[in-house]
Amino acid sequence: MKTYNLLVLVAVSAGALGIAQAQTASNEHGIPDAPTRQTVSATSSTGSILRKELRWKSKIPLNKTYEQLTPEQKAELHSMYEKLADGDEPPFPAEGIKPIFNAIKKGQSVLAARGELNFGVTVGPDGVASKVDDFGGVGGPNAYEMTQYVASILVNAKYKPAVCQGKPCTMQFPFKLKLN
Numbered sequence: 001m002k003t004y005n006l007l008v009l010v011a012v013s014a015g016a017l018g019i020a021q022a023q024t025a026s027n028e029h030g031i032p033d034a035p036t037r038q039t040v041s042a043t044s045s046t047g048s049i050l051r052k053e054l055r056w057k058s059k060i061p062l063n064k065t066y067e068q069l070t071p072e073q074k075a076e077l078h079s080m081y082e083k084l085a086d087g088d089e090p091p092f093p094a095e096g097i098k099p100i101f102n103a104i105k106k107g108q109s110v111l112a113a114r115g116e117l118n119f120g121v122t123v124g125p126d127g128v129a130s131k132v133d134d135f136g137g138v139g140g141p142n143a144y145e146m147t148q149y150v151a152s153i154l155v156n157a158k159y160k161p162a163v164c165q166g167k168p169c170t171m172q173f174p175f176k177l178k179l180n
Contacts, residue, residue, distance in 0.1 A: 066092035091123035113146035125168035
């Protein structure tokens with residue numbers, strides 16, 4: 001009986017230790033070693049301390065794929081390029097921009113970076129991103145972490161490849177988003 005009680009005590013202790021270690025491995029956001037939420041200063045317009053949401057100000061809708069865009073929306077996307085030949089198409093997130101936007105929104109709620117995300121994602125003819133260039137603009141104490149977080153989201157997204165002269169080709173996809 002004493003051996004049984006000793007084994008139960010050891011098992012309970014080991015279980016408690018495992019739970020404690022699991023809790024320190026990630027926080028309530030599921031992000032390992034994520035910084036704690038920072039407070040936000042009051043806005044000058046309302047005096048509110050409520051966090052402003054990210055806003056997508058483009059005419060390109062978040063919830064549509066390239067094929068679902070209207071001719072006007074495609075023209076808006078094409079205008080982001082210096083030179084895009086008639087009939088050529090730029091790369092575009094395969095599921096639309098909304099999954100990328102939502103992932104960034106989650107990170108922004110933790111990191112509270114400020115400024116403008118300004119990236120160029122190099123997308124190959126297979127629709128796979130090979131590189132993300134950061135053109136700067138994010139500031140604050142968590143700027144580096146936010147930049148790395150967003151770059152990882154963009155490089156792991158699936159894309160509709162660009163089309164050059166009727167064939168899939170490599171091209172950059174511009175991604176800009178203002179963080180308030």
